[in-house]
Amino acid sequence: MGAKDEMKYKPGYDVIVAGGGPAGIMAALAAARTGASVLLFERNGFLGGAATNSVLGPISPFMFGDEQVINGIPQEFVDELMKVHGSTGHMKALDPYGSGAYLGFYDREKYKYVAEEMLLKAGVDIFFHTLLRDLKMEDGSVKGVVLHTKSGAYSFGCKVLVDATGDGDAAVMAGEEYVYGNADTGKAQPGSAMFEMVDVDTDKVYDYIFENPDDFEWKSDIVPVRPYSGRLKQHYFVAQGFKSLVKKAVAAGDLNFGRDSVIVLNGIHPGSIHFNATRVSGYNSTDAVEKSYSEIDGRRQIESVSEFMIKYVPGFEKSYVSVTSNEVGVRETRHIKGLYTLTQEDAGEGRKFDDVVSRGYFPMDVHNPDGVTGYTEGGHNGGCWFDLKDTYDIPFRCLIPARIKGLVLSGRCISGTSVAHGSYRTQGGIMGIGQASGVIAGLAAVSGTEPRDLDVKKVQETLIGYGASVFRDEEKKAREEAHARESVREYMKGRTKYITKKEIIDGFMK
């Protein structure tokens, strides 16, 4: 049976999801589970958003310390990926500074496939190669979408639209207010042109890091806490630095990119290294002209960094670039105004809200919008890395636009400040938000209720029914912490070498 037999587009749906990134995928799956009919439309010919289109490395999953904070449909997705050899699952970064507590490596091609199959199985119709062109509005409420396609315009009616476009395109088209980037500076985080190199002697790279610890800002071994496919690597690491080599290459005119150090992460497959290393600064990605310029800047940086790696870094002598981002990865653009705006203090202090629908766990990671350096202490106008005191709650109100009805916000465009967004913007946080937005949209559409008028308790109960960790479970947390510690001990016993700081390793082995 071909896809032609599996889908027949209808004139109208209960829920339409705009955008098929991590947020849109989760939103569509969750909305379908509430019993809503769902259409997801996507500008590209595949799912995954930045996760696939911009050639991302790992999912930063789903944990605060060792407590799994994001659960339910996002975890089902990771489980499905693992079944087809497409993910390592959640792995513990022994030194969380710079990379977060856990990393989950994934195969981007499997990601596209698994997401698509899960959506089709859930009965979601998918319309690829479609760009939002217009909205049907009545009395400040969204009633449908008009999509631009190669064969003209297509219109669909809907009861609720979920804006999972990342940039908040639907909300802006509907006339909702927003803030671009940081409200104080008017600047957004830089983008990165991502790429991967293969045929790398990764043992040699590891040895270089091991032998030159002072050349690195941070570095960590990454340890499995659950078995995964034997087809994948069984040891992963991450490091940011090569500072002396970078300095030498810049002085020799051999390297030109927006940073003063290079971050290397393992790619998921043997012999591959992933680069989240370039910095494409000063472009507003919601502006078509600037976006176009940014691609040229990004590709020049990829050429420069990859040639630097081959010429200067041991282990890369015979390597080459196997894939580059289709689109410069966009970290931040618009924050749509909602009923509540999540702040840096809310996230940093680990604040809880009665109307919680998802939780945040990742440090506030803001890349410097206009400098080459990494994180600066304290300041949020440069880059920053702030640890959280505890997990914080994402309130229902951050997903509800301030004025526009029939619309639910999802993914990175929800209502939050630039620095708070620096935390919830990673894939786990975004998937949790996506799941919540789908439940809100589905329950509203099926019951004929305006999203903002929903009973939040019912939203929370539904999310918990789908396995989401809406509230902390102390016993589960204690079990997860004990399991992680034991996994690290076992794993490290079998290793003769490590690049993680000795005091961190000693802490685990006590």
Ligand SMILES: Cc1cc2nc3c(=O)[nH]c(=O)nc-3n(C[C@H](O)[C@H](O)[C@H](O)COP(=O)(O)OP(=O)(O)OC[C@H]3O[C@@H](n4cnc5c(N)ncnc54)[C@H](O)[C@@H]3O)c2cc1C
């Ligand atoms: C450079 C970079 C590095 C990152 N590194 C990590 C990392 O290591 N770990 C991690 O967990 N996270 C990382 N992230 C964060 C993560 O990738 C994003 O936060 C996440 O992809 C956001 O999901 P989203 O669904 O909200 O938006 P997106 O991923 O941007 O998805 C939006 C989707 O909507 C579609 N779309 C947009 N506009 C329209 C329109 N008008 N009509 C139709 N379709 C439209 C797009 O094509 C896209 O598929 C990184 C992000 C970037 C940019």
